[in-house]
Amino acid sequence: MSTWMVAKREILEAYHSKLVRCIGGLFIFILAVVGHEGSRGVHMYAEVEILLAPMILRVLIPLAALVLVFSSIAGRRESGSLRLLLAYSHSRADVFIGTFIGRCIIFCVILVLSLCAAAITNTWYSGNLPSTLYVTLALLSMVYALTTTGIIIGISAFTRTREWALGAGLGLYVFVMFGWQSLTRMIWNPRIDAGDPSIWFSLVKNINFFTAFLTAKNRFLIPSHGARRDELMREAASAAFYQSGWFALMVLVAWPTLLLALGLLQFRRADL
Template sequence: MIAVTRKEFLDSIRSYTLIGLMALFMAFAVFLTAIQWIPDMMGSTGNVNTLALLNSMRQPSVYLVPLVGLMVGYKAIAGERTSGSIRLILGLPNTRGEVFFGKVIGQTAVVSVAILVGYGAAALVALISYDSFALLEFGLYTLLTVLYALVCVSIAVGFSASTKSRKRALAGAVAVYSLILILWDVIVAVLQTMTIGYTVPVGEQPAWLSIFSALNPSTAFAHATRAVIPEYREITRFPYLQTNIWQDWYGFIVIGLWVVIPLALGYLCFNRADIE
């Protein structure tokens, strides 16, 4: 498994994938950091701090991280099967489990390094230019973003292992991205309209519908962040979620399920597949 993981990481360097992702996350994070203090240079007296930065990064991160994770991971195994190189990899002293989990760890490492470098550059800009900056809180947010990336890579690699076609794996990645970030809220809205009506007073949404809404991995990421960084609650609210049935730390349970279930299903399919 170590050999496969090392190969994945080195391949990303040789193909400039890692460099490209590092540049992407650096540009993304530094830009959002910089726009917090540029207005201050023009005479604004607003307080520029960590919470302001997290507020700017919150929504873009929810969309960018899954996009990168799914696009990096979807071809991990399906691409090898399409090209035929999977036979060479399995011909070496590697079990299918070692190949599968080596791919997961390797692809996660690639995305994680890009996030750490990009967010590290943003932290440097913030330390130099902000009124106040809580490095510990931003570091925790960075680690949670890496955990969110693990979820997306796990889904992508799990789906990639379940099909031998690279095109089908890509279609699956696109479908998952659309489900998580677009269709999930639509489904919640449709279920709400069909069962209790279009408008629901705050705090009166049925428990089952609130829980279903919270099972979205992007929502679970927000809940986990609220659990670790209490100040994050000021910028991320869930007014329809019953507090007596849901706690923010449950987000870690949901994240764990989104890692374990796709990997288990993907490994089961890959282990049973006939490699041509």
């Protein structure tokens, strides 16, 4: 009950937040435009065109999670409101878990409204919506949103100020998006060039949550026909276990689980 009270407080605060409204409006606008672009394909190509959405969400969701969540623990700790919240007989675990649940609900509501806007514009202009693909896209996007939200809350629990939380979250995203693959190539390329293509290179490359979302998209969002379907089916059939869609989902679950566990451990013993 105490956890849900904290989550409800998060939701009510978000309802009155101009920042949340701005991010929600931006998401709805962008995905409505994507839905309109998808409607340009005639009926047999609409499935392929709608797959523009996950490529955009792959970048937008982590950035939105960073803005929405970075101050969730660190900001309250810095302002002193966290001590006030704990005075209402909430345990630290209640506050931490309730914050995560509340922020996840807020983000998922924004995503659902945005995807509904994309579906409406796509159907309005084309008269055709690949419903199975679209439901899969919505579920996959929400998993990705939960992943990034959990990661940033875990980071926020480790830091004492908003600035440090924002900097650490942004630094992680930049590394994951741009530095992870370069670093793995730098470490393993000499061995690969020497004729030892170890599976560790591919495994490490695929435990990146940014890459995992792309892998899940390629494995689960498969058009019902066309050359792209044949290509994706061939890739799935020849893929190793660490290139499968289910492994990608495990990666998307493992990242927030680890960061949340470490964040909760740090939060429980932190000097507020």
